[in-house]
Amino acid sequence: MDKKWWKESVVYQIYPRSFKDSNGDGIGDLQGIISKLDYLNHLGVDVVWLCPVYQSPNDDNGYDISNYQSIMNDFGTLSDWEELLAGLHSRGMKLIMDLVVNHSSDEHAWFVESRKSQDNPYRDYYIWSPGKDGQPPNDWGSFFSGSAWEYDEKSEEYYLHLFSRKQPDLNWDNPKLRKEIYDMMTWWLDKGIDGFRMDVINLISKVPGLPSVSGESNGEQPTYHFGGDYFVNGPRVHEYMQEMNREVLSKYDIMTVGEAVNVTPEEASLYVSEDRNELNMVFHFELMDVDSGPGGKWNVQPWKLADIKSIISKWQVALDGKGWNSLYMNNHDQPRMLSRFGDDKLFPKESGKMLATLLHTLQGTPYIYQGEEIGMTNVQFASIDDYKDIEIVNMYKEYLAAGHSEEKIMNSIYIKGRDNGRTPMQWNSESQAGFTTGTPWLAVNPNYQDINVENALADPDSIFYYYKKLIELRKQHEIIVYGSYTILAEENEQVYAYLRTLGEEQLLVVLNFFGEPATFDLPSTVKFQAKELLISNYEVNPEEELNTIQLRPYEARVYKLK
Structure with a gap:
């Protein structure tokens, strides 16, 4: 990787x-x-x-x-x-x-021009339609309630806004x-x-x-x-993203x-x-x-x-x-x-x-x-x-x-x-x-x-x-960044536990997601010679056996296994 x-x-x-x-x-x-x-x-x-x-x-x-x-x-x-x-x-x-x-604001200079007339050079920077029989062109809904179309009296067409009516969608086909x-x-x-x-x-x-x-x-x-299916992951989205990458993003380390x-x-x-x-x-x-x-x-x-x-x-x-x-x-x-x-x-x-x-x-x-x-x-x-x-x-x-x-x-x-x-x-x-x-x-x-x-x-x-300690641990242990992920005890209804693996090292994360005590049994497939407690949100005896862990409300522990 x-x-x-x-x-x-x-x-x-x-x-x-x-x-x-x-x-x-x-x-x-x-x-x-x-x-x-x-x-x-x-x-x-x-x-x-x-x-x-x-x-x-x-x-x-x-x-x-x-x-x-x-x-x-x-x-x-x-x-x-x-x-x-x-x-x-x-x-x-x-x-x-x-x-x-x-989208832009309807107060952006492009849209101010666009709505002036149907033949304005900026008209095609946005998505306009005459509609059908005095109704919007289709039944698309805005994420902010109601129709995604707004009628513009001055230029006598509807424009698309998937969000607020003051956020007209830009026409990426242009x-x-x-x-x-x-x-x-x-x-x-x-x-x-x-x-x-x-x-x-x-x-x-x-x-x-x-x-x-x-x-x-x-x-x-x-x-x-x-x-x-009509505007999420649309037909040309990857063409546009690759073009953006080629024209701009690939030229910088960002x-x-x-x-x-x-x-x-x-x-x-x-x-x-x-x-x-x-x-x-x-x-x-x-x-x-x-x-x-x-x-x-x-x-x-x-x-x-x-x-x-x-x-x-x-x-x-x-x-x-x-x-x-x-x-x-x-x-x-x-x-x-x-x-x-x-x-x-x-x-x-x-x-x-x-x-x-x-x-x-x-x-x-x-x-x-x-x-x-x-x-x-x-x-x-x-x-x-x-x-x-x-x-x-x-x-x-x-x-x-x-x-x-x-x-x-x-x-x-x-x-x-x-x-x-x-x-x-x-x-x-x-x-x-x-x-x-x-x-x-x-x-x-x-x-x-x-x-x-x-x-x-x-x-x-x-x-x-x-948080400060978690951020420091990321910088000290490459496994936290790059290790692969395997879920453990998937059927446990209270505990979320998983392993991260990188080379010979493993990270064991055990989280009690609820306000009652919980028990976690380490699967016998997880083998290790030594363990180090990296972080926990309660006092924990670092020598404690891992076969069965009794967890307090919302307890979190992270071990490095070798």
């Missing part, structure tokens, strides 16, 4: 709006991030992934870009950004930028558009960035002819569908990760196999859908450990030796992993460390989302008016109109809403958690007086120092 710096790295994701505000306007900014670089360095991360800081009207928190080559006023200036890049590089850290090129995108990417790379995280990159190719999912639209009240909706391991391997010259890795959502019912994300059902094991094992085995996994359990679009997969009330420290152990001992590159390393949790705001996320607000209106109870809707938001991951970073127990001297754009989680960076740094047993 090829050794690469990005395989050996740990990535820290920053959501700039919520990280640190330097000027008291309640919005996190670039100078705020710069003021915390020593903190990130202390944690030991190698790469910072910066969510979008480009100029944007902010309809979808910066994922609607109106100018790819300037910085949003809320965040600062291009010279602030250059100072951030220099500050990271001087500390031995790298920077990857969010690339959002499935070679002129693609060249503009590649030039923009080159501009950023020449400024010295170390790679891209690519937003919904597997949606860029749409099926020609824009067919309906159900075959026909059904009159007055159409039903909108997520037309997976890291690339693509957010890929609805991909299987087989489809993912087409994006990430080393001989295909596309991307280094993808973010898939299979694990993030483990508690979604038949009605989708908001139809919350309890997750099962068997499903978690099955999904992770499938991806670990499928990509081993072919491509590379990305490892994450929360981000800016997901609830907090401690609340979702651990116990944020009775065992926050133990379960937070156990989940960290899982993410940092699998094959792949681990991603830490800001605040995860201090055990930040989900939030429960009293009113829908306290929420800012467009997806939450749209869902609330749609579900209320469909007759769902407010209590049930709010409960789904408490469990799965994106604002759970977007509440401001909790730096200390002072007003507004030390995030801002003003009024934060989104309210701070009320538990900030207990859960904050200052407390974590003062407590040698904190989740923070456990």
Whole structure:
């Protein structure tokens, strides 16, 4: 297997709006991030992934870009950004930028031109259609509710937006558009960035002819569908990714990760196999859908450990030796992993460390989302008016109109809403958690007086120092990065255990996923002469026999076997 710096790295994701505000306007900014670089360095991360800081009207928190080559006023200036890049590089850290090129903002100069008339030279930079009989051209649904089509009065056609109506989809079938995108990417790379995280990159190719999912639209009240086969992994997507690699990515020593909706391991391997010259890795959502019912994300059902094991094992085995996994359990679009997969009330420290152990001992590159390393949790705001996320607000209106109870809707938001991951970073127990001297754009989680960076740094047993040790172990033991994966005791309903193997060495990882004691019997097939306890989240006697391990609630242990 090829050794690469990005395989050996740990990535820290920053959501700039919520990280640190330097000027008291309640919005996190670039100078705020710069003021915390020593903190990130202390944690030991190698790469910072910066969510979008480009100029944007902010309809979808910066994922609607109106100018790819300037910085949003809320965040600062291009010279602030250059100072951030220099500050990271001087500390031995790298920077990857969010690339959002499935769609732009409707305020981008291209779209402003495009909608002026049907024969405008920029018309074909977007996907337009006259529709049928006064209806949208098909029944495709937006990820943010309703139709994926918006009628434009001025130019008398519909344009496609798979997300918000202020996020029109770019037409990747247009070679002129693609060249503009590649030039923009080159501009950023020449400024010295170390790679891209690519937003919904597997949606860029749409099926020609824009067919309906159900075959026909059904009159007055159409039903909108997520037309997976029509715009996910579309017919020319690999042609475009290989062209992007050839024209831009291959010319730099960088890291690339693509957010890929609805991909299987087989489809993912087409994006990430080393001989295909596309991307280094993808973010898939299979694990993030483990508690979604038949009605989708908001139809919350309890997750099962068997499903978690099955999904992770499938991806670990499928990509081993072919491509590379990305490892994450929360981000800016997901609830907090401690609340979702651990116990944020009775065992926050133990379960937070156990989940960290899982993410940092699998094959792949681990991603830490800001605040995860201090055990930040989900939030429960009293009113829908306290929420800012467009997806939450749209869902609330749609579900209320469909007759769902407010209590049930709010409960789904408490469990799965994106604002759970977007509440401001909790730096200390002072007003507004030390995030801002003003009024934060989104309210701070009320538990900030207990859960904050200052407390974590003062407590040698904190989740923070456990993460720091996990990151150090990755650098000391090549097996943690490159070892292959084998699941153990698959039928055990409480314990997730696996081996990593590299040459003569093996790593044994044993995790109790629940708040009750559990027993793990080591299979007799696992033979070893000597063992070393690398890390655990409880005091453990290093001489303890491994044949049968009695695990305490959420206990995690990692042994190196020789």
